[in-house]
Amino acid sequence: xxxxxxxxxxxxxxxxxxxxxxxxxxxxxxxxxxxxxxxxxxxxxxxxxxxxxxxxxxxxxxxxxxxxxxxxxxxxxxxxxxxxxxxxxxxxxxxxxxxxxxxxxxxxxxxxxxxxxxxxxxxxxxxxxxxxxxxxxxxxxxxxxxxxxxxxxxxxxxxxxxxxxxxxxxxxxxxxxxxxxxxxxxxxxxxxxxxxxxxxxxxxxxxxxxxxxxxxxxxxxxxxxxxxxxxxxxxxxxxxx
Amino acid sequence: xxxxxxxxxxxxxxxxxxxxxxxxxxxxxxxxxxxxxxxxxxxxxxxxxxxxxxxxxxxxxxxxxxxxxxxxxxxxxxxxxxxxxxxxxxxxxxxxxxxxxxxxxxxxxxxxxxxxxxxxxxxxxxxxxxxxxxxxxxxxxxxxxxxxxxxxxxxxxxxxxxxxxxxxxxxxxxxxxxxxxxxxxxxxxxxxxxxxxxxxxxxxxxxxxxxxxxxxxxxxxxxxxxxxxxxxxxxxxxxxxxxxxxxxxxxxxxxxxxxxxxxxxxxxxxxxxxxxxxxxxxxxxxxxxxxxxxxxxxxxxxxxxxxxxxxxxxxxxxxxxxxxxxxxxxxxxxxxxxxxxxxxxxxxxxxxxxxxxxxxxxxxxxxxxxxxxxxxxxxxxxxxxxxxxxxxxxxxxxxxxxxxxxxxxxxxxxxxxxxxxxxxxxxxxxxxxxxxxxxxxxxxxxxxxxxxxxxxxxxxxxxxxxxxxxxxxxxxxxxxxxxxxxxxxxxxx
Ligand SMILES: [Zn+2]
Ligand SMILES: [Zn+2]
Ligand SMILES: [Zn+2]
Numbered sequence: 001x002x003x004x005x006x007x008x009x010x011x012x013x014x015x016x017x018x019x020x021x022x023x024x025x026x027x028x029x030x031x032x033x034x035x036x037x038x039x040x041x042x043x044x045x046x047x048x049x050x051x052x053x054x055x056x057x058x059x060x061x062x063x064x065x066x067x068x069x070x071x072x073x074x075x076x077x078x079x080x081x082x083x084x085x086x087x088x089x090x091x092x093x094x095x096x097x098x099x100x101x102x103x104x105x106x107x108x109x110x111x112x113x114x115x116x117x118x119x120x121x122x123x124x125x126x127x128x129x130x131x132x133x134x135x136x137x138x139x140x141x142x143x144x145x146x147x148x149x150x151x152x153x154x155x156x157x158x159x160x161x162x163x164x165x166x167x168x169x170x171x172x173x174x175x176x177x178x179x180x181x182x183x184x185x186x187x188x189x190x191x192x193x194x195x196x197x198x199x200x201x202x203x204x205x206x207x208x209x210x211x212x213x214x215x216x217x218x219x220x221x222x223x224x225x226x227x228x229x230x231x232x233x234x235x236x237x238x239x240x241x
Numbered sequence: 242x243x244x245x246x247x248x249x250x251x252x253x254x255x256x257x258x259x260x261x262x263x264x265x266x267x268x269x270x271x272x273x274x275x276x277x278x279x280x281x282x283x284x285x286x287x288x289x290x291x292x293x294x295x296x297x298x299x300x301x302x303x304x305x306x307x308x309x310x311x312x313x314x315x316x317x318x319x320x321x322x323x324x325x326x327x328x329x330x331x332x333x334x335x336x337x338x339x340x341x342x343x344x345x346x347x348x349x350x351x352x353x354x355x356x357x358x359x360x361x362x363x364x365x366x367x368x369x370x371x372x373x374x375x376x377x378x379x380x381x382x383x384x385x386x387x388x389x390x391x392x393x394x395x396x397x398x399x400x401x402x403x404x405x406x407x408x409x410x411x412x413x414x415x416x417x418x419x420x421x422x423x424x425x426x427x428x429x430x431x432x433x434x435x436x437x438x439x440x441x442x443x444x445x446x447x448x449x450x451x452x453x454x455x456x457x458x459x460x461x462x463x464x465x466x467x468x469x470x471x472x473x474x475x476x477x478x479x480x481x482x483x484x485x486x487x488x489x490x491x492x493x494x495x496x497x498x499x500x501x502x503x504x505x506x507x508x509x510x511x512x513x514x515x516x517x518x519x520x521x522x523x524x525x526x527x528x529x530x531x532x533x534x535x536x537x538x539x540x541x542x543x544x545x546x547x548x549x550x551x552x553x554x555x556x557x558x559x560x561x562x563x564x565x566x567x568x569x570x571x572x573x574x575x576x577x578x579x580x581x582x583x584x585x586x587x588x589x590x591x592x593x594x595x596x597x598x599x600x601x602x603x604x605x606x607x608x609x610x611x612x613x614x615x616x617x618x619x620x621x622x623x624x625x626x627x628x629x630x631x632x633x634x635x636x637x638x639x640x641x642x643x644x645x646x647x648x649x650x651x652x653x654x655x656x657x658x659x660x661x662x663x664x665x666x667x668x669x670x671x672x673x674x675x676x677x678x679x680x681x682x683x684x685x686x687x688x689x690x691x692x693x694x695x696x697x698x699x700x701x702x703x704x705x706x707x708x709x710x711x712x713x714x715x716x717x718x719x720x721x722x723x724x725x726x727x728x729x730x731x732x733x734x
Contacts (some may be wrong), residue, residue: 032702033713034613036246045400071727082728098718101726103496105715109706113699117706118688120719122728230695 003047005093013101022047025057030104036107039202051085052170053077054100065225068124068216068234069105074223078103082128114230118152123217127209134205141183148203151209157182161203162210168208171197179203243712244571244610246337246617249563253572253614253621256562261292261409262658263551272489278456292409292554294543297360298373298447299402299425301433302380303524304332306394307353310660322522322640325656328393329353330496330517333645333652335383338485339376346376349419351580352656352664354433355380358406366403366450368441371473373401374455374465377441378474383486390490395420396439398431400432403447409540409554411561418579422539422557423491426581435620439467482543503719506573508591512643512653520642526604526681527655528574528634528661530611530647531558533673534628556626557582560618566602567614572607575641587639587655597684601636601677602708605653605689608632608675609704616700630698633666635659674698 003024009014015027026043042057055076059065066072071079080099088096106120122128131151138147138158149156161180166173172180175194181202183191197204215235225234310328313321329352336355339348347358359373361595377399388395404425411418428444448456448463455469496517503510503521510521535557542553564584568574574588583650588607592601615630637659645650662678670676674696685693692699705713718725 031714032243033705033710034246034249034701036702077609079728081724081726084724084728091570095722098722099725101721102715102718103727105718106706109703109715112703113692113695113697113707115695115707116727117713117715117719118691118709120466120706120715122726124728147685155687155690168535 002048002052002088003045004094005088006045006096008090011097013100014097028053028100028102028104030101032105032108038104041104041107045131050087052088053085053094054080060100061113061227064228066223067226067228067232068220069116069232070107070226070230071116071121074220081120084130085129102181110229114228115120116229119148122214123151123209123216127212127213127216130205130209130212133200134202134209137200137205138181138202140199141181141202142182143202147206158206162207165204165207170204170211172201172203190216242571242573243606243705243710244567244613244615246613248571249567249586249614249617250621252546252566253563256559256566257484257555257621258557258670259411259562260558261411263292263547263554263716283402292550294405294550295360295408295421296364296405297359297403298343298366298369299421299429300307300355300357300359300377300408301400301429302355302357303376303398303400303433303491304353304435305396305398305439308661309394310659311656311661314414315656317638319500319522321501322657324480326498326517326520326640326642326644327391327495329656330644331385331387331393332395333389333481334489335380335387335485336603337646339380339479340484346372347419350652351578351585352654352660354430355423356426356430356690358408359684367452367455368656370401370403370451370455371469372477374441374470375473375477376479376717377401378470379477379479379482381439381441382474383482386486386490391495398433398436398439399441400429400435400444401441401447402426402429402432403450404658407543407550407553411558411559420557420561420579420581422535422553422582423543424536424540427536430581441470443509453622467578498640498642503589503641503725505589505592507575507587508569508573509533510575510641512641515641515643517642517644520640522590522640523589524597524600524637525589525639525655525659526600527639527657527659528584528586528588528604528608528632529660529663529667530584530586530608530630530632531632531667532560532582532628533607533631533670534626536627538626552622556618556624556628560615563618564611567610568607572603574603574607574636576684577641577653583667585655585660587660595638597636598686598689601681602689603636604634604681605675605677605685605693606701606704606708606710608634609699610701612698613701626630631667631670631673632675632698633663633668633670633678634675634681635662635666635678636684637662670696 013030017025024045028041030038044055044057046053056063059076066074080103084099110116123131138144146156146158150158171194177194178190179196183196225232310325342425349356359369361577362368384395384397402425405422408421432442456463457466498517500520500522502523530572539553542549565576568586573588575585578585588603590596639657639659644654645652666676666678675698677693689707706715709716
């Protein structure tokens with residue numbers, strides 16, 4: 001049972017109280033870089049269907065009730081990581097706590113700065129899976145740092161390569177030229193763009209990721225921005241409509 | 242090393258033990274304090290750990306051609322820095338002569354700026370202003386002579402104000418500084434820095450207190466009367482100054498500046514070990530931190546009497562010492578000087594070669610650590626003062642050395658385009674916050690630029706999360722468990 005596994009692995013920064021077979025309360029205070037404490041987070045953990053979800057016990061007490069940029073879903077549940085609430089057992093429960101730990105720390109930073117830390121999030125919605133694929137591809141071509149730059153700051157060679165993509169096909173133009181991601185054959189000869197396609201080119205995957213992010217935000221339209229983050233596409237949507 | 246909340250709190254408790262003493266009669270009768278001040282001569286020789294009210298003239302002189310000497314053909318080289326330091330050294334040697342005279346004019350300098358405080362004749366503002374004008378006139382003449390003798394441009398712009406300032410001295414041996422806090426010091430400095438026109442300028446207050454006929458209208462603005470200036474210059478001797486100018490003008494032997502790369506951290510560099518022949522130089526991030534709103538706070542305190550003054554002294558002392566501790570102890574940086582309520586310092590990264598992005602990042606994290614300490618200081622002194630922290634950061638090759646005549650009192654100096662622009666960048670901030678100079682902006686990595694774009698100083702904790710600093714627990718988790726990256730699910734509606 002997922003909640004039993006979670007109960008067995010409570011870290012020192014949390015207090016865990018079982019409420020029933022499918023619910024528990026968690027109070028958490030964490031230590032930040034300087035040794036200072038975070039605020040007290042009063043949470044509720046529910047095991048519904050096959051998934052464990054976490055909410056603020058009193059919604060909106062310390063965190064927004066909804067904010068994609070702060071990784072709080074429309075129903076108030078936290079997204080602690082890709083499929084973080086699924087398949088929790090004695091082997092994975094400790095990791096679930098680690099994810100909650102990071103999530104709460106980042107909330108403090110977001111609350112103060114209106115920014116989520118670099119490298120501490122995965123793209124929204126289906127874009128998250130694409131991002132993981134792209135990271136893998138980038139790692140193979142030795143372009144991991146360039147890929148992060150493209151995702152987080154829209155700079156660097158991979159971001160620049162996006163302008164060479166045919167928007168209709170999602171493919172890099174001029175298939176017979178060497179690929180812009182820099183991937184090479186084992187012989188050291190550069191791989192052609194159309195050869196790179198088959199392996200998953202980080203530039204093309206980045207194009208796909210951005211399209212998926214757009215779809216995510218369109219699916220959110222009509223929902224209200226919480227106003228706590230410096231940049232949020234909901235703000236832009238609210239302004240334009 | 243990095244910033245730690247408990248360590249900062251402990252330090253602040255220690256700083257509270259060294260707060261300068263304030264005489265309970267301070268606001269009522271500062272005559273006694275004036276006597277002490279007058280006897281002590283040189284600014285740096287004021288008694289340590291005592292605060293005084295000093296009524297007198299504040300004279301600021303700004304070397305206008307300093308900026309132009311920083312670079313050679315647009316870039317800063319060892320050669321251009323050598324020339325810049327020779328230029329400063331020449332002026333400092335002359336300015337030092339003022340220190341040594343018997344009339345108790347006190348002088349201090351910071352970069353291209355001279356600050357003199359004139360308190361004689363006591364109680365006669367108009368006469369003090371005349372003396373300051375005479376001194377400014379002599380220094381202008383001296384600069385011109387030296388410029389001709391040594392081939393340097395030597396234009397100076399002087400700003401003069403009169404009134405009461407709070408004076409206090411802190412630090413030890415080579416790291417000592419005296420501050421004059423309050424309107425007259427501030428206004429005189431601002432007037433000197435306001436424009437690029439050489440000459441002697443009085444603030445409105447000083448104009449009102451000056452001798453009748455000292456100022457006149459010309460083309461819609463108030464200027465000093467030339468006859469008044471000439472008479473003033475003629476009626477004071479400043480013997481030691483004249484002697485020193487002769488000496489420096491004829492002196493063919495100039496110090497040779499030799500640079501070496503300092504061992505890091507920069508905090509381990511001791512000014513006591515530095516001299517022209519033993520100067521250090523490398524790419525550094527210059528930090529200039531100012532307490533926004535402090536002049537008003539001090540002026541209100543001076544109006545408010547001894548209790549308020551004591552509070553202000555406590556506040557500025559604790560903040561200054563703590564900002565220094567953050568720079569030195571937490572981030573391995575080097576304080577160059579305290580200037581009024583400001584601190585000027587440098588941090589550097591890169592053992593063998595300059596690490597520009599690393600130095601700028603370190604400076605930015607340090608600035609945010611300063612912000613965290615600043616908040617703790619205000620808590621500790623239980624202050625509701627309307628003050629904030631404004632920090633400018635600029636990057637570039639920077640030499641550090643000691644200049645002038647004074648032996649133990651010789652002047653600590655770090656002078657480069659980066660030190661100039663860090664201060665200017667700070668001055669461009671409205672209220673509190675942080676800003677990078679043009680070069681630092683270019684050198685900084687994307688994560689640093691992103692947090693700087695907000696213009697805000699954050700807590701150290703938030704800055705370390707956002708900048709991926711290794712001491713951040715959030716960053717540590719992401720490194721060991723990439724699956725902990727938060728992820729917003731698709732809407733289930
Ligand atoms: Zn929001
Ligand atoms: Zn490719
Ligand atoms: Zn999320």
